[in-house]
Amino acid sequence: MAFREGNGPDQIHITAAISRELPAQIGIGRLPFPYLNGPVAWVRNLNGNGVLAEATGNAVAIMGTSNLGDGISSDSSVRGQGLGSGVGVEAISVNYQALRAGSVFASVDIAVFAVRIFATPTRVARIDRSGRGFFNGGLQAGGADFAQSIESSGDKSKYQPGDVLAIDPSQQRRVTLSAEPYSPLVAGVYSTRPGLLAARYDMDDPRLKDEIPMAIVGIVPCKVSAENGPIDSGDLLVTASTPGHAMKGADPDRMLGAVLGKALQPLPSGTGVIEILVNRK
Numbered sequence: 337m338a339f340r341e342g343n344g345p346d347q348i349h350i351t352a353a354i355s356r357e358l359p360a361q362i363g364i365g366r367l368p369f370p371y372l373n374g375p376v377a378w379v380r381n382l383n384g385n386g387v388l389a390e391a392t393g394n395a396v397a398i399m400g401t402s403n404l405g406d407g408i409s410s411d412s413s414v415r416g417q418g419l420g421s422g423v424g425v426e427a428i429s430v431n432y433q434a435l436r437a438g439s440v441f442a443s444v445d446i447a448v449f450a451v452r453i454f455a456t457p458t459r460v461a462r463i464d465r466s467g468r469g470f471f472n473g474g475l476q477a478g479g480a481d482f483a484q485s486i487e488s489s490g491d492k493s494k495y496q497p498g499d500v501l502a503i504d505p506s507q508q509r510r511v512t513l514s515a516e517p518y519s520p521l522v523a524g525v526y527s528t529r530p531g532l533l534a535a536r537y538d539m540d541d542p543r544l545k546d547e548i549p550m551a552i553v554g555i556v557p558c559k560v561s562a563e564n565g566p567i568d569s570g571d572l573l574v575t576a577s578t579p580g581h582a583m584k585g586a587d588p589d590r591m592l593g594a595v596l597g598k599a600l601q602p603l604p605s606g607t608g609v610i611e612i613l614v615n616r617k
Contacts, residue, residue: 467539479531481554481614484524485547486511492548497528498559498609499580500596501550511550514575517564517583518590522575525558525596525614527551551614558582558596558612560603567603573612581607593617 445464450457461471469475488495489504489512502514502521511523527533527549537543560567561576564583573596576583584599585591595617601610 477531479529481527481530481551481556482532483527483530483534483549483551485533485535485537485544486550487547488512492546495526495548496580497526498557499526500559500575500582501526502575513580514582515577515579517575517577518585518587518594519575520593522594522596522616524550524552524616525556525612528557552616553614555600555611555613557609559607560599560610560612561607562603562605566605567599567610569599569602571599573597573599578607582612591617
Protein backbone atom coordinates (compact mmCIF):
# COMPACT_ATOMS: atom_id res chain seq x y z
CA MET A 337 0.00 0.00 0.00
CA ALA A 338 1.32 3.42 -0.94
CA PHE A 339 1.01 6.10 1.74
CA ARG A 340 1.66 9.82 1.35
CA GLU A 341 1.00 12.60 3.85
CA GLY A 342 1.74 16.31 3.69
CA ASN A 343 0.61 19.90 4.19
CA GLY A 344 1.17 21.67 0.93
CA PRO A 345 0.30 21.38 -2.74
CA ASP A 346 -0.92 18.21 -4.41
CA GLN A 347 0.62 15.13 -2.85
CA ILE A 348 0.35 13.02 -6.00
CA HIS A 349 0.20 14.87 -9.32
CA ILE A 350 0.37 12.70 -12.42
CA THR A 351 -0.31 13.36 -16.08
CA ALA A 352 -1.08 10.93 -18.91
CA ALA A 353 -0.18 12.21 -22.35
CA ILE A 354 -2.00 11.30 -25.56
CA SER A 355 -1.72 7.61 -26.40
CA ARG A 356 -1.94 6.80 -30.11
CA GLU A 357 -2.21 3.06 -29.68
CA LEU A 358 -3.89 2.33 -26.35
CA PRO A 359 -5.48 4.54 -23.70
CA ALA A 360 -2.84 5.65 -21.23
CA GLN A 361 -3.13 4.22 -17.74
CA ILE A 362 -1.36 5.67 -14.77
CA GLY A 363 -1.39 5.28 -11.04
CA ILE A 364 -2.40 1.61 -11.23
CA GLY A 365 -1.77 -0.39 -8.08
CA ARG A 366 -2.70 -3.77 -6.64
CA LEU A 367 -2.38 -4.93 -3.05
CA PRO A 368 -0.49 -8.18 -2.52
CA PHE A 369 -1.70 -10.93 -0.19
CA PRO A 370 -2.56 -10.62 2.71
CA TYR A 371 -3.51 -6.92 2.28
CA LEU A 372 -6.43 -7.57 -0.07
CA ASN A 373 -8.97 -5.65 2.02
CA GLY A 374 -7.17 -2.31 2.35
CA PRO A 375 -6.73 0.68 0.05
CA VAL A 376 -4.26 0.50 -2.83
CA ALA A 377 -3.18 4.06 -2.11
CA TRP A 378 -3.83 6.22 0.92
CA VAL A 379 -3.17 9.93 0.51
CA ARG A 380 -3.69 12.62 3.14
CA ASN A 381 -3.17 16.31 2.46
CA LEU A 382 -4.04 19.12 4.85
CA ASN A 383 -3.90 21.95 2.33
CA GLY A 384 -4.54 20.86 -1.24
CA ASN A 385 -5.66 17.96 -3.39
CA GLY A 386 -4.78 14.50 -2.17
CA VAL A 387 -4.63 13.25 -5.76
CA LEU A 388 -4.67 15.38 -8.91
CA ALA A 389 -4.64 13.50 -12.21
CA GLU A 390 -4.92 14.85 -15.75
CA ALA A 391 -5.68 12.89 -18.91
CA THR A 392 -4.87 14.90 -22.03
CA GLY A 393 -5.72 12.25 -24.61
CA ASN A 394 -8.11 9.32 -24.60
CA ALA A 395 -6.94 8.19 -21.17
CA VAL A 396 -8.75 7.85 -17.87
CA ALA A 397 -7.28 10.23 -15.30
CA ILE A 398 -8.44 8.32 -12.23
CA MET A 399 -10.00 4.89 -12.39
CA GLY A 400 -10.95 2.93 -9.31
CA THR A 401 -12.07 -0.70 -9.49
CA SER A 402 -13.16 -2.90 -6.62
CA ASN A 403 -14.80 -6.31 -6.31
CA LEU A 404 -16.27 -5.82 -2.83
CA GLY A 405 -15.51 -2.31 -1.57
CA ASP A 406 -15.85 1.20 -2.94
CA GLY A 407 -14.38 1.87 -6.35
CA ILE A 408 -13.36 5.37 -5.26
CA SER A 409 -13.92 6.78 -1.77
CA SER A 410 -13.14 10.43 -1.21
CA ASP A 411 -13.56 13.22 1.32
CA SER A 412 -12.62 16.32 -0.72
CA SER A 413 -9.31 14.79 -1.73
CA VAL A 414 -9.52 13.53 -5.31
CA ARG A 415 -9.59 15.59 -8.47
CA GLY A 416 -9.52 14.14 -11.98
CA GLN A 417 -9.47 16.11 -15.23
CA GLY A 418 -10.10 14.79 -18.73
CA LEU A 419 -8.49 17.46 -20.89
CA GLY A 420 -8.84 15.73 -24.26
CA SER A 421 -11.31 13.01 -25.13
CA GLY A 422 -10.51 11.23 -21.90
CA VAL A 423 -12.50 10.62 -18.72
CA GLY A 424 -11.80 12.62 -15.58
CA VAL A 425 -12.91 10.02 -13.04
CA GLU A 426 -14.20 6.51 -13.62
CA ALA A 427 -15.27 4.31 -10.73
CA ILE A 428 -16.28 0.66 -10.95
CA SER A 429 -17.34 -1.76 -8.24
CA VAL A 430 -18.66 -5.26 -8.78
CA ASN A 431 -20.52 -5.77 -5.50
CA TYR A 432 -20.53 -2.44 -3.67
CA GLN A 433 -20.60 1.33 -4.17
CA ALA A 434 -18.73 2.48 -7.26
CA LEU A 435 -18.15 6.03 -6.00
CA ARG A 436 -18.47 7.46 -2.51
CA ALA A 437 -17.88 11.13 -1.84
CA GLY A 438 -18.25 13.12 1.35
CA SER A 439 -17.41 16.40 3.02
CA VAL A 440 -16.45 17.03 6.61
CA PHE A 441 -17.82 20.58 6.80
CA ALA A 442 -21.57 21.24 7.02
CA SER A 443 -21.49 24.17 4.58
CA VAL A 444 -19.75 22.27 1.76
CA ASP A 445 -21.54 20.42 -1.05
CA ILE A 446 -21.01 16.66 -1.31
CA ALA A 447 -20.58 16.77 -5.09
CA VAL A 448 -20.23 19.51 -7.70
CA PHE A 449 -20.36 18.95 -11.47
CA ALA A 450 -18.89 21.59 -13.74
CA VAL A 451 -18.14 22.18 -17.42
CA ARG A 452 -14.81 23.68 -18.36
CA ILE A 453 -13.89 24.78 -21.89
CA PHE A 454 -10.59 26.72 -21.80
CA ALA A 455 -11.95 28.91 -19.03
CA THR A 456 -13.07 28.97 -15.43
CA PRO A 457 -15.31 25.95 -14.72
CA THR A 458 -19.05 26.64 -14.90
CA ARG A 459 -21.03 24.71 -12.32
CA VAL A 460 -24.04 22.94 -13.85
CA ALA A 461 -25.13 20.63 -11.03
CA ARG A 462 -24.46 19.99 -7.38
CA ILE A 463 -25.63 17.85 -4.47
CA ASP A 464 -25.64 19.54 -1.10
CA ARG A 465 -24.89 17.97 2.26
CA SER A 466 -28.57 17.11 2.89
CA GLY A 467 -28.74 15.11 -0.35
CA ARG A 468 -30.73 17.71 -2.29
CA GLY A 469 -29.78 17.97 -5.96
CA PHE A 470 -29.63 21.15 -8.05
CA PHE A 471 -29.49 20.90 -11.87
CA ASN A 472 -29.23 23.89 -14.20
CA GLY A 473 -30.47 21.96 -17.21
CA GLY A 474 -33.43 20.30 -15.50
CA LEU A 475 -33.86 16.61 -14.71
CA GLN A 476 -34.65 13.83 -17.16
CA ALA A 477 -35.45 10.40 -15.76
CA GLY A 478 -36.64 7.07 -17.06
CA GLY A 479 -40.25 6.13 -16.42
CA ALA A 480 -43.29 8.15 -17.34
CA ASP A 481 -45.03 9.44 -14.24
CA PHE A 482 -44.61 11.26 -10.95
CA ALA A 483 -45.48 8.95 -8.08
CA GLN A 484 -45.96 9.30 -4.35
CA SER A 485 -44.85 6.54 -2.01
CA ILE A 486 -47.77 5.74 0.26
CA GLU A 487 -48.98 3.00 2.59
CA SER A 488 -51.78 0.69 1.52
CA SER A 489 -54.51 -0.83 3.67
CA GLY A 490 -54.28 -4.55 4.25
CA ASP A 491 -51.73 -6.92 2.79
CA LYS A 492 -49.40 -5.12 0.37
CA SER A 493 -49.12 -8.26 -1.76
CA LYS A 494 -52.77 -7.97 -2.89
CA TYR A 495 -51.91 -4.79 -4.84
CA GLN A 496 -50.48 -4.83 -8.36
CA PRO A 497 -49.12 -2.26 -10.81
CA GLY A 498 -52.01 -0.76 -12.76
CA ASP A 499 -54.49 -0.93 -9.86
CA VAL A 500 -56.72 2.11 -9.41
CA LEU A 501 -56.29 3.38 -5.85
CA ALA A 502 -58.66 5.32 -3.61
CA ILE A 503 -58.22 7.01 -0.25
CA ASP A 504 -59.19 4.72 2.62
CA PRO A 505 -61.48 6.87 4.81
CA SER A 506 -61.09 4.48 7.76
CA GLN A 507 -57.32 5.00 7.91
CA GLN A 508 -54.86 7.88 7.96
CA ARG A 509 -52.65 8.43 4.90
CA ARG A 510 -53.49 5.07 3.35
CA VAL A 511 -55.02 3.97 0.08
CA THR A 512 -57.00 0.91 -0.92
CA LEU A 513 -58.36 -0.58 -4.15
CA SER A 514 -61.17 1.46 -5.65
CA ALA A 515 -64.41 -0.54 -5.54
CA GLU A 516 -67.34 1.74 -6.39
CA PRO A 517 -68.19 3.72 -9.55
CA TYR A 518 -67.57 7.47 -9.68
CA SER A 519 -65.80 7.50 -6.33
CA PRO A 520 -64.64 10.99 -5.29
CA LEU A 521 -62.02 9.25 -3.13
CA VAL A 522 -60.00 8.22 -6.22
CA ALA A 523 -56.34 9.03 -5.62
CA GLY A 524 -54.18 7.57 -8.39
CA VAL A 525 -52.79 4.42 -10.00
CA TYR A 526 -50.25 1.90 -8.72
CA SER A 527 -47.24 2.97 -10.79
CA THR A 528 -45.49 0.41 -12.97
CA ARG A 529 -42.28 2.39 -13.46
CA PRO A 530 -42.25 5.85 -11.88
CA GLY A 531 -39.95 8.45 -13.37
CA LEU A 532 -39.83 10.29 -10.05
CA LEU A 533 -40.86 8.88 -6.69
CA ALA A 534 -41.54 11.19 -3.75
CA ALA A 535 -41.53 9.88 -0.19
CA ARG A 536 -41.85 11.29 3.31
CA TYR A 537 -39.00 9.08 4.59
CA ASP A 538 -35.28 9.19 3.83
CA MET A 539 -34.11 6.87 1.06
CA ASP A 540 -32.70 4.17 3.37
CA ASP A 541 -35.60 4.18 5.84
CA PRO A 542 -36.91 0.59 6.21
CA ARG A 543 -40.50 1.87 6.38
CA LEU A 544 -40.38 2.53 2.62
CA LYS A 545 -40.60 -1.20 1.90
CA ASP A 546 -44.12 -1.20 3.33
CA GLU A 547 -45.33 1.44 0.86
CA ILE A 548 -46.36 1.34 -2.80
CA PRO A 549 -45.72 3.92 -5.57
CA MET A 550 -48.93 5.75 -6.55
CA ALA A 551 -48.87 7.70 -9.82
CA ILE A 552 -50.60 11.04 -9.36
CA VAL A 553 -49.43 12.81 -12.55
CA GLY A 554 -48.25 11.50 -15.90
CA ILE A 555 -48.68 8.49 -18.19
CA VAL A 556 -49.12 5.07 -16.59
CA PRO A 557 -50.55 1.63 -17.45
CA CYS A 558 -53.95 1.28 -15.79
CA LYS A 559 -56.48 -1.51 -15.34
CA VAL A 560 -59.77 -0.59 -17.04
CA SER A 561 -63.19 -2.07 -17.63
CA ALA A 562 -65.70 -1.54 -20.45
CA GLU A 563 -68.61 -2.02 -18.03
CA ASN A 564 -69.81 1.52 -18.82
CA GLY A 565 -69.28 1.18 -22.55
CA PRO A 566 -66.25 0.87 -24.87
CA ILE A 567 -63.35 3.15 -23.99
CA ASP A 568 -61.88 5.36 -26.72
CA SER A 569 -58.72 7.43 -26.61
CA GLY A 570 -59.51 10.76 -24.97
CA ASP A 571 -62.37 9.50 -22.81
CA LEU A 572 -62.49 10.74 -19.24
CA LEU A 573 -62.02 7.90 -16.80
CA VAL A 574 -63.55 7.32 -13.38
CA THR A 575 -63.48 4.42 -10.93
CA ALA A 576 -65.46 1.32 -11.87
CA SER A 577 -67.43 -1.17 -9.78
CA THR A 578 -64.77 -3.74 -10.68
CA PRO A 579 -62.18 -3.42 -7.85
CA GLY A 580 -59.00 -1.64 -8.88
CA HIS A 581 -60.31 -0.69 -12.33
CA ALA A 582 -61.35 2.49 -14.13
CA MET A 583 -64.18 2.92 -16.64
CA LYS A 584 -65.43 5.57 -19.03
CA GLY A 585 -67.26 8.39 -17.30
CA ALA A 586 -70.65 9.06 -18.85
CA ASP A 587 -72.66 10.86 -16.14
CA PRO A 588 -71.64 14.55 -15.97
CA ASP A 589 -73.47 15.02 -12.68
CA ARG A 590 -71.16 12.50 -10.98
CA MET A 591 -67.86 13.48 -12.62
CA LEU A 592 -66.82 16.43 -10.45
CA GLY A 593 -64.01 15.30 -8.16
CA ALA A 594 -64.19 11.75 -9.51
CA VAL A 595 -62.13 11.97 -12.71
CA LEU A 596 -58.93 9.92 -12.64
CA GLY A 597 -57.59 11.00 -16.03
CA LYS A 598 -57.88 10.44 -19.77
CA ALA A 599 -57.56 7.27 -21.82
CA LEU A 600 -54.65 7.20 -24.27
CA GLN A 601 -55.62 3.83 -25.75
CA PRO A 602 -58.97 2.15 -26.50
CA LEU A 603 -60.61 -0.84 -24.83
CA PRO A 604 -63.52 -2.17 -26.94
CA SER A 605 -64.84 -4.69 -24.40
CA GLY A 606 -64.12 -6.66 -21.24
CA THR A 607 -61.26 -5.69 -18.99
CA GLY A 608 -57.63 -4.96 -19.73
CA VAL A 609 -54.69 -2.64 -19.22
CA ILE A 610 -54.24 0.55 -21.24
CA GLU A 611 -52.07 3.62 -20.90
CA ILE A 612 -53.80 6.64 -19.41
CA LEU A 613 -52.86 10.21 -18.58
CA VAL A 614 -53.40 10.65 -14.84
CA ASN A 615 -54.95 14.07 -14.33
CA ARG A 616 -57.19 14.19 -11.28
CA LYS A 617 -60.20 16.51 -11.46
